[in-house]
Amino acid sequence: MTEDALVIAGQKFASRLIMGTGGAPSLEVLDQALAASGTELTTVAMRRLDPAQRGSVLDVLRARNIQVLPNTAGCYTAGEAVLTARLAREALGTDWVKLEVISDERTLLPDPIETFDAAERLVADGFVVLPYIGDDPALARRLEQAGCAAVMPLGAPIGSGLGIRNPHNIELIVEAAQVPVILDAGIGTASDAALAMELGCDAVLLASAVTRAQRPDLMAAAMRSAVEAGRQARQAGRIPRRRYAEASSPLTP
């Protein structure tokens, strides 16, 4: 089988499932879920975390040799996000950042203007920036032009589990993008993750769908399979949809 690696900023990942850590009932449950997911890249909120603390979620990731992707969750302004990213770089020694600037606490939808502003500043500062955005093809294009290493459009609001509300826009983003497109937020179950990959996304990022499931490790395994299945289906090429039946074998000899 030929190699089909996800490449972000020149770095290769065999797994196309990126995990988040929020919502896990315990570190042990999280650890088991991460193992079952096969993820190689996992995002961690930096605003309420002491990177130096022994036994933290960072130790869980290190023990599994999973790369940490610090994120700026909880920031409302570009200023806060840039500051959080710099603190994360200092603490963790990585210049990767998942940029997340939210507009309000009710929807947690990303603020496009603050996000773009922060992205420009972080790119200029040498960061590998992966911005979380709405399913907006125009903004995705502008962020790519600004030098972001990937774009991360949402399927639906964070934690909602509503799936991909606007598959058409996700396809438009995928068509235009030269950088990886990572479907971020809104995944509720395995079919949502498979659909994201079938639409042409390069990877899927999810957290709550696994961490808040009744059996997180089992859901993580399901997500891993779904991402792989969706990727294969995309590469295999689906058959055209038809209004009427077309017999798969001749009806008459």
Add this chain to the structure above:
Amino acid sequence: MGISQGVPAEGPGARAFDAVIVGGGIIGLSVAWRASLRGLDVAVADPAPGSGASHAAAGMLAPVSEVSYTEEPLLRLGLASLARWPAFAAELEEAAGRDVDLRGEGTLDVAFGADDMAALGELAAFMDKLGLPVERLTGREARRLEPMLAPSVRGGLLAGGDSWVDPRRVTAALLAALAARGVPLLRERVTGLDVTGGEVRGVRLAPPSSSAGPGSGLRRTPAGLTGGTGDPWAAAETALGGPHGDAGGLPAGPGTAERVVRARRVVVALGAWAGVLAGVPPELVPPVRPVKGQIMRLRSAEPLLGRCVRGSVHGSSVYLVPRRDGELVVGATQEELGFDDRVTAGAVWELLRDARELVPGVTELEVADVVAGLRPGTPDNLPLIGPTALPGLHLATGHHRGGVLLAPLTAELVAGTLAGDGPEIPPACSPTRFEDIA
């Protein structure tokens, strides 16, 4: 036969306790009390007993309403300890001559929007599956029980067996009960274990003047200690002149040198600090990390609520715990910030924002205090109770959010183990359960 100040008491005539309990929070004090009742000669070492997580804790004894997926072993421990609370409290109140405000009217878990209602429905189904007794209520039924709830409440779940207690009153009562039994309270910071010949021989105590080092031993008394529960330490201080007062190892005055107190067993009940005690072999250091919780106490002339109320406000959880004297506890954050114990503006705002959604009237109350405590978190959220691989070293820590709830069970298990006839430690809280993982 007293332990002389400044000189390690190592001679043949030196007193060795059956056990020294390191840490005077609700766990350490409960263990000491039960062990003393079992006839063991014990002492507690803590420069500021009752000032850590026990001082911050709300005191919910709520294994049913706190149940979550993947945490059934914790539920079973919680139910076992909850069943012990009424007798534990009654005996403690009798021994101490103090009330601990144990209440048993249950927890009401309420929901507002359709999303929160659906989540509550799922929780109820899970509780049914586990055989837990819960009652589904409409919004109007919930508000008949608790008229101060916001009119927008759509429905609720009543966990009728859940209870609560005032942890500050409990630690004060435990100190009084220990004092009445003449159990020495060593008000010094433990700097490390004394391990000789492959077994624990005692603990090293810092001179009293150096007892305030944050993070290295026990925390300082929080600045917000203003509660109306009386001075918890006063009773214990006066009682140290009791039957064992001459032998308790209390220094006559401030000294400068470290000293050793001998004990056949040492019980580490240091909460979030259990992982930083010197002298513990590296492979036996308990996997405990601090999980910060900020919590607020409000006060009114009359209680606003008749039972514990909790709810999720747009995904953000908050609980309110009423006391008979009008105090209302609003909690709590969960933050992974190491030993940081600062009270922050954001936490105060979030607590009040969410509490006001549940009970609009809270904004009229006086703010009594806001403190940050550090819960001892473990990788699986279960405690570490019982003997370790090092002879003489016992643990009673890692109780995370359940220290108050699990105190009677922990005390029974540890006191029984120390007395040599205890019940078997449940495997779920065995200190050795992580060894094959590492």
